[in-house]
Amino acid sequence: MEMFGYDFASVLYQYFVETKQLKSLLTEFPNYHVYLDKFFSTGRHGRISWIRDIEDGDYTKASKTLADVALHSEDLNSNSKLELSIAKLSSLAGNPSRQDDDANDLLTSIEARVEVLSIQESVLEQVEGYANAETGLRYQIHSNDLISGIKDSPAHAEIVKRGLSRVAQKKQLTAEELIDVLTLMDTTTKDSRLNFFRALQVLNVPKAVTRNRTLTEKLIWRRLLLRDDWQQIVDTKLQSDSKVKAISEKTILYQTLKECAIASEQSTGSDVRDKFLSDLSTEIVLNPALLVDSALDTSKLSERFPKLDSLKLNQIESELDADTAALQNLVKNFTLGFWTQGIYSTVQASRSTDRMNVD
Incomplete structure (x- = not known):
């Protein structure tokens, strides 16, 4: 490692990543952690690098890394929610006295995104009954049954269909996309009649609507x-x-x-x-x-x-x-x-x- 320097180390680290040898990546060659830090500094391995941050006691950095992954690199709701939960715990561990304004802002952002994800989950509960029973595929929703109120507005209907497809696949929507689904889909049930309130909730989540x-x-x-x-x-x-x-x-x-x-x-x-x-x-x-x-x-x-x-x-x-x-x-x-x-x-x-x- 010392002879070939970072060029060799980065190739080896990438091999560990691709072959899922994460323990080797994080623990081998302890005398050359400076190379590992440089490898992680590219920002392409946030799903792994936060573990190293925790080991080093840099909880705030781990929180930022996980929040960034959840907000910008993650597609599935479940993964994002887990990452945000760990990010929140890391943020609290790194700022126990709540005196760091930047850390407090990060915590607010994390909690806001969790709230948006929870509201999206409420939409999934509303539309589960419209899943395609013939194929048994959960993500195929009879969208036309949910947009009768805007059947004369095809462009808006397409927005809802696209959003509902992602909801059914448990994939993240942006705050704006979620608001469109909440306010354009039909309100035929008692629960769905609360969707406009939920839309206002999303609107008022700090930094959600950008x-x-x-x-x-x-x-x-x-x-x-x-x-x-x-x-x-x-x-x-x-x-x-x-x-x-x-x-x-x-x-x-x-x-x-x-x-x-x-x-x-x-x-x-x-x-x-x-x-x-x-x-x-x-x-x-x-x-x-x-x-x-x-x-x-x-x-x-x-x-x-x-x-x-x-x-x-x-x-x-x-x-x-x-x-x-x-x-x-x-x-x-x-x-x-x-x-x-x-x-x-x-x-x-x-x-x-x-x-x-x-x-």
């Missing part, structure tokens, strides 16, 4: 408001208050706002606005005309949907224009703002009453 957060936030609310049957709600206008309240409480908007309020109270002890509803989200709920008056920045679509070609992006833009027209109709002819304000106030009053009863 591509145009404002556009993504507006897309969530556009899709939510177009999902409820506002004709049914408007038809209650001359009915009793109790009837109106009962129907309003069945809307996805009400259920989403209620879950936001509960989650915020559990986290901060305060009301719905503090955590899950940004200023923009609150403004949209109280005045949905903003979604019509303030047009989407379609110049950002290629950034928001990086896997789509120019033809699909044009289709997306056309379908978004149709959604804008539908929203405009709701605002103008269904007094949408009146109803969303009422539902928002009902949620606030309900949570206030519940808190008083608990006290």
Whole structure:
């Protein structure tokens, strides 16, 4: 080893990697660990090098390495979750007093990604019943059964199909892809009706949404408001208050706002606005005309949907224009703002009453 130097050592180390002789890689030639450090410094062997970092007591470095592997090199959810769990333990071991700001930021990032993975797992539970029974292949989902609500929007339907395919294969989605699946797939079950709340959870996970957060936030609310049957709600206008309240409480908007309020109270002890509803989200709920008056920045679509070609992006833009027209109709002819304000106030009053009863 000494005679031939690093050139020979790197070839030998690569051989150990390729033949899965990891014990030999990590323990042989202890007097030449400087060569092993140089070999690992290339960044191509993070799945192995973190073990060496642990042995050396460099827990923070091990945590960074594992987090990077989980976030950028891993495809399967299960592997990523395991790597992130070990990364979290390493981060805590390397920063027991929580005084290192960089280490704290890393820990926040790790916990955020674990939360996103857990939400993706909830989608898998929802779609398992749609697996292809004929072939027995779990990853073949009858996607058309899950996108009936957007059957007239083929570009958006393709986004959901692609996302559901990865979900069924237990492969990671980006935060943006997960939000698209949550807000575009059908909400036919009680659990799936909470998907818009889950989308807001993903949106609020620190550093999860990296591509145009404002556009993504507006897309969530556009899709939510177009999902409820506002004709049914408007038809209650001359009915009793109790009837109106009962129907309003069945809307996805009400259920989403209620879950936001509960989650915020559990986290901060305060009301719905503090955590899950940004200023923009609150403004949209109280005045949905903003979604019509303030047009989407379609110049950002290629950034928001990086896997789509120019033809699909044009289709997306056309379908978004149709959604804008539908929203405009709701605002103008269904007094949408009146109803969303009422539902928002009902949620606030309900949570206030519940808190008083608990006290």
